[in-house]
């Protein structure tokens with residue numbers, strides 16, 4: 001990181017100096033809200049056919065957990081459709 005910043009300072013004048021602060025933090029990666037869903041059918045309790053899914057719905061916090069939740073929801077949607085046909 002030290003070497004990278006020195007290189008960056010040579011390429012971008014004014015970004016590196018003794019009076020420069022480097023602040024980098026990630027405070028959260030997932031949704032602050034969670035849309036309710038039945039733990040087994042994954043259907044919203046008041047809206048049949050709605051499957052809250054992934055990060056925006058509050059069920060994932062990254063690429064892998066979003067992918068796994070997406071797969072679970074796809075399977076739940078498939079079962080829900082099959083039960084009605």
Ligand SMILES: Cc1cc2nc3c(=O)[nH]c(=O)nc-3n(C[C@H](O)[C@H](O)[C@H](O)COP(=O)(O)OP(=O)(O)OC[C@H]3O[C@@H](n4cnc5c(N)ncnc54)[C@H](O)[C@@H]3O)c2cc1C
Nearest residue numbers: 029030053054055056057060061062063064065066067070
């Ligand atoms: C800058 C950045 C860096 C990240 N780095 C990492 C990392 O290094 N590792 C990690 O694990 N996670 C990382 N994440 C988090 C990761 O990207 C998300 O957790 C993940 O993509 C969430 O997947 P998702 O399927 O729930 O939502 P998304 O990937 O956001 O998918 C939602 C999709 O819905 C679509 N959509 C929205 N509204 C509608 C609509 N009305 N109709 C149709 N489609 C719609 C959007 O276009 C989008 O394609 C990062 C996120 C950001 C922003």
